[in-house]
Amino acid sequence: MMSIAFLLIFQVFFVSKVIHGQCTSNGTCVCHCGNCTSGCDACLPGWSGSIINHCQKSNTFYDKASENTTLLDGDFDTYVEDNSIPPYIRVEFQTIFELRQVDVTLELAEKIMYTVYVKSDPYRRSESIICSSFTSGYVSMKKTVTVTCNTPLQGKFIEIVASSLPRTTLKVFEIERFECSNGTYGENCSGICSAGCNKQCDKETGDCVCKIGYWGRFCNRTCPLHCIKNLCDSNTGDCYSCNNGYYGVKCQDRCAVGCLESCNMASGLCFCKPGFYSANCSLQCQSNCAQNECLQETGHCSRCENGWFGVKCESNCSRCGGNSSCDIKTGDCYLCSVGYFGNSCNKKCNEFCDSSKPCNKITGKCQNCKPGRYGEYCTEFCSRTCKNLKCFSNQSCVNGCEDGFFGSHCDSPCSAAVPSCNQCELVNNVPVCQRCADPLYLDGSACFECPDYCSSCSSSVKCLECKTKRFYGDTCNLTCNKDCLNRTCDITGHCVHGCDDGKYGSRCDQDCPSGCRTCHNSSVCFEGENGHEKLCNKCSRRKKLILNCKSYT
Template structure:
C-alpha cells in the first residue's frame, strides 16, 4: 500500500513556478561574457534562494537544474517524489514494497540522487526501464545496502552504465516500509560546471565544457585543462597541443617545441619543425644548412653532410677543389687524381699536350695515338692527310681506302671518274643500273622510249614503262586507250579505269554515257543523277523528275525542307499566292497578289484597286491603267488627267490640260476655233502625234502661242 503525504498549497505553488520556468530549465545557460540566466526565486533584488527545480550557487544564479522536477506523466503514480519538496514523500507497505514513477518521456539516466528513509540491513535497488513491469539485471542502475541506524538520507545512485527509460522504480529487499521523499537528477546548465554549478566555462572553450570537470576543447590559440593559456606566437595558425601547449606546427621559418628557433637562410624549403634540419639550397651544407660551400665547387654545389664539392670548376680538383688540373683538359679533370678526363679540342696524349692533325673532323683525335676519329670533307687516311677524288658526292670518301661513298650525279666507279650511260641522269656506282632516266626514257639503262601519250613531259616508270600520268583524253597503264568523248575535256579521266572525273553538261555516269534529267538547272548532275544546282522552277526531287503543280496545287516552284518526304511550295503560279506552304487563288482579276485582300498586279491592266475589282476608265487608251487607276497610255474621247476623267476644251480632240489643246476636232482650225460657214477644215490634225512636235513648237505651245508658219 503506497501512501502520499503532501502539502496542497505547496503543490499549487510549485505547479505555477514549473509552468513559468520550464523553458528556462531546458535552455538555461551561462554565456562566455561571464553572465548567466537567472533561476533565482527573485531575480530583481539579488539571489537569496533558488526557484523550484533549481539549486546550486546563488552567486551564479542557481545553475544546477533538477531535470526530473515535475517531469512525470499525467497518469503517473507517486508524483510527490518529483515535486522538489523534501517534506512530501511516497510510501509503500506491501509485502514486496516498491515505488515507481512514470516520466513524461524516455530519459537517459547516469546518476540519481534519491532521498529515502533508510532501514538497517535493507538493500535498495534502482531500475530505469521502458517496460513498466520489467526487473532484469541489465535494467538495474545500482544497489545500495544500509547497515546503520534508521535515518533519512540522500543517497547518490551512480549507474554502472547509462540507462534509458520512462520508468524509474525503487525496490527494497526486506518486507518493510519503503518511504521515498525525492528522486532527483542534477545537471549544470550549458556554460556552467562544478559540484554546485558555481563555475562558468572559460571564454576560450570551443563549444560547451564538461558540466562536471569544466574540461573542454580549446578554441584556436589556447591550451590547458580549462583552455586558459595562450599558444606561443609562432605556432602555425595559432594551433598548439591542448595538453602541453607544444605547437602542432610552426609558422614557416621557425622550429622547436615553442617554435622559437629560426630556420637557416640556406634551407631550400621549410626546415624540420622539431630539429631545424632541412634540405639545403645550392651553395650551403650541414644539417641545418648554415655553412656555405667554397667558391671552387662547380656552381657552388657541395655535399650536405661533408661540404665536399660535388664537382669542381674547370681547372681544379680535390675534395674542396683547391688544386689545379695536370694538363690541357676539356673542362674538368678527374676530381681525385687531377688527370684530364678528356683533352681539350685539338689535343691528345697522357697529359693532353700533343696537337691533332688539322683535317681531323671537329679537331678531335684519339687521345693515345693522335689518329683522327673522322676526317673533314675531301680528306681521308688515319691522320686525314690524303685528298678524296674530285667526283665524290659531297667530297666524301672512305676515310681509310679513299673510295667514294657515292658519286656525283652522272658519274660511276670506285673513284667516280666514269660517266653514266646515255639518257641516264643518275646511275648506281657500279654502273649496272640507272636510278633515274631523262624524261621520256625507261629501262635498266634508260634505253627505251616512253609512250608518246604519257603526260607530264612524257614520263613513265623506270622499270615497267607505265606512264606516271596520261595526256588529257587517254588512260591505261601505257595511256593507249582514249577517254569517253563525253568526259569534260578540262579534266583527265581515271588513269586505270577510264572513268570520267567530270562530265560535259547534261551527261552523267562513270563514262558520262547517260543523260541528266532535262529539268536539272544548267543540265548539271552528279554521277548518281542527282541535280547539282537544283531543279528548274516548277520541278522537284533529287533528279528533278516531278512537277511541283502535280504535288502542290498551282505551285510554280517548290523544294524539300530538311529530310521531309513531301515538298514545300516556295513560289506559286500567276494569279495564286503563297499561304503558308500552300497556294491559294488570288482575287478574280489579279494576275499577281500577296494575299486574298491585296493584289500586286491586275490582269491585262484593265482593272485596278486593292483586289482589282474596279475597271479602268473607258477614256484610257486601250482601257489600260495601273493598279492605282492611273492610265498607262494617252487619254481618248477629249479627256485628260492621270485617270482621263477631265474634259478637254470644246473643239479639242486631245489636250494637255484645260488650256492647251494638242489636236483639234474636224471643223476646227489649228487654233481649235470653229471654221467659218461650216467649211470643213483639218488644220486640227497638225498636232495629232505629240511626239512629232519639235522642241521649238513645244516652247511655243507652253507660251500659249500657235503660229501658222
C-alpha cells in the first residue's frame, strides 16, 4: 500500500512540473502508465495508446457523464441496454462539447442500422444533428466502431438509436472520444512531433509551423543541399537562390550535358552541342532520325529510318496487323491485330465484349456482351437482381428477377411493397406476396407473426418448426417428454434420439420390463440390469436372438 501511495504522489508531482501530456522531439514523454519506474506495462484509466511513449492517447469523455456513467468508465464488461421500439441509449454529459469523431463499443446485431445523434435537446431527432450512421451488415458481434461525423456537432447529449426492424435489443458497453497529448499525434498518438516544429504540431495530422532551415508538412525535411545558406520556403522547400552550376526551384538540376556553355541559373536555358535539342539542350535527337540529325528548336527529324514514322520518327507500326505496315506520315494501320481497334490499332476492345465476336475495327463497339453487361461498349452493369445477370439494352432483365425483387429492372424489393415479404410477383401490375420472411406467415396478401415459440409456420395455429427441439405441438407450446434422450423431440413429440434407460416408445412414455435397462417393446429386451446382464448375453449368443430377459430370471 505504501509503495502504491508513493507512486501516485510521484506521478502527481512529476506532471505538475511539466506541460501536461507533453512529448519532446527526442521521444521523452510524460508517463500515463500504472508503473512509470520499470517500463510501461498498462495505461492509467482514461489513457491509452502506445505504451512505448507512455500512453499519450487521452479519453476526454472518461468519467464525464451526468447519467449512464457505466458507458464512460473505461470498463468494457459493463453495459447499458434497451429493447424499446426503436431501442435507444442516451448519455448526458456534464458540459457542452464539440464532436468530430467518437468510438462506440456495442453489440452489433445483424442487418440493424445504428444512428448517432449529438444534441442539446434530449428528445430532438433530426437530420441536422446526426453525426453519422453505420450497420453491421450480415454479422453479429461485439465491436468498437469509430464514427466520424459528417460535420462537427456541438451538444450535451449523445444518443445512439437502432433501427426498429427487425426488432432488436441495443446493448452499448462504452463511448469514448480520444485526443493526443501535446507533442504527439496520429490515430494511436504514437507519432512524435518533428524536431523541426517551432510550436505544437497538429494532434491529428502532425502538421506544424517550421523552424528556419526546415520545410514540409511535418517540418521534418531540411532545405535542399544546393540552396544558398541552406535557406528555403518552409511550405514548398523552394530555394531562394542556387549555388553555381545548379538551377531549378529547389536547385535540384545541373546544367544539361548538351549545353555548349554554362546555363542560365534561373531557367537552365543554353546553346546546344550538335546532336542535342530543346531550350536547355537536355534532349538528344531520336535514334530513328536518319544520321541522328534533328532541328535544334523542335527536335523534328529531317528524315526517318525505314519502319518508323512521325515528325521525330518516334513511332513504329508494331501494333498494326498483317505485316505491320502503316502510312509513313500518319501511322494509320491497314489492318488491326485481334483485340485492337482504331486507325493506329492502339486501342483495346472492351474486356467485356463477347470474345467470340470481336469489336468493330473503327468504333470499338461490341457486337455482344458478356453476362452482367450491356450497352454499345458493354460498359453498363445489369442489375444484380436480374436472374443469371442478363439484361437487354434497355436494362430490363432477360430471365426475370431473383427471389425478393420485382419489376422490369428487378430493382424493387418485395419487402418495400409488402412488409416482411421475401418473394412476390406482379398480378395485374400489383405486387402480390408469395412467401413471407421467417418467423412470419402469409395470410391472404399480408404477413403476420408466427406463434412465440415457432421459427417458421404456415398459420397462427400451425408451426412448421419450433425455435428449440425441447418443445412440440401445433404452436410449439408443449414440452418434450423428460424421458426423451437429451429431452429433445420433433414437432410431433416423437423422441428423435431415443429414450433414457428403462423407457421405450416413440414418445418414451412406456416402461421396459422389469430387469431390462433398454428394450424394444414390452417383450423384447436389448440389455439387462446388473445380475440379469450375463444371462441376457448368454442367451443372445446361444440363440442369436434378442430375448426377453425377464423370462430367464
